[in-house]
Amino acid sequence: MLLTEIVTNTNTYQQWHEEDTSFWDDSKFEKLKIMSSRKKGAQSERLTADIMEGLGCDVPRDKKGRNKKPYNSSEFDLFIDGIRIEVKMSTAWDNTLNKFTWQQLRDQDYQRAIFLGINPNDLDMWWCTKDDLISHIFGRDEHRQHAGKDGGQELYWIHTSGGNTADVPSFFKTMEEW
DSSP states (O other): OOOOHHHHHHHHHHHHHHHHOGTTTTTTHHHHOOOOOOOHHHHHHHHOOOOOOOOTTTOBBOOOOOOOOOOOSSOSSEEEEEEEEEEEEOOOTTTTTTTOOOEEEEEOSSEEEEEEOOOSSEEEEEEEEHHHHHTTTTGGGGGGEOOOOOOEEEEEEEEOOEEEEEEEETOOOEGGGO
């Protein structure tokens, strides 16, 4: 029995081929979109460091260009302007501009969170303090993602609905307010 033949005759397989995947074709950020989740995360941290450096922020780097932290910790991603930063990136969901979902938000040892929203040909970036997340996201069921593999983690997410502009939460700040 050839499993491939069975699969190619299923509704699931047929739906894959009917789905419009052209939303990201030949776009500025197509390469980022097709990266693995792990690579996307690493690249979004590096991209954020590049952007912040371009905005005139102090972004300590090692010889390989990676962001240097004052101490080794997985509790935050970047160290910018002397501030511990968590980076969250979302590409547009459901082929809808400005529809973002930032996932895996945790209450860890960072001071600010930076949120990248990436459409096929443009990106935007916002930030908030950890206190903002504590006040508006953590502990609220409407933002609860799941409890982690072992059920002991509190993980949260933030959604936008999409449209002409991203409907980010009111406590998000623009990069001009950094």
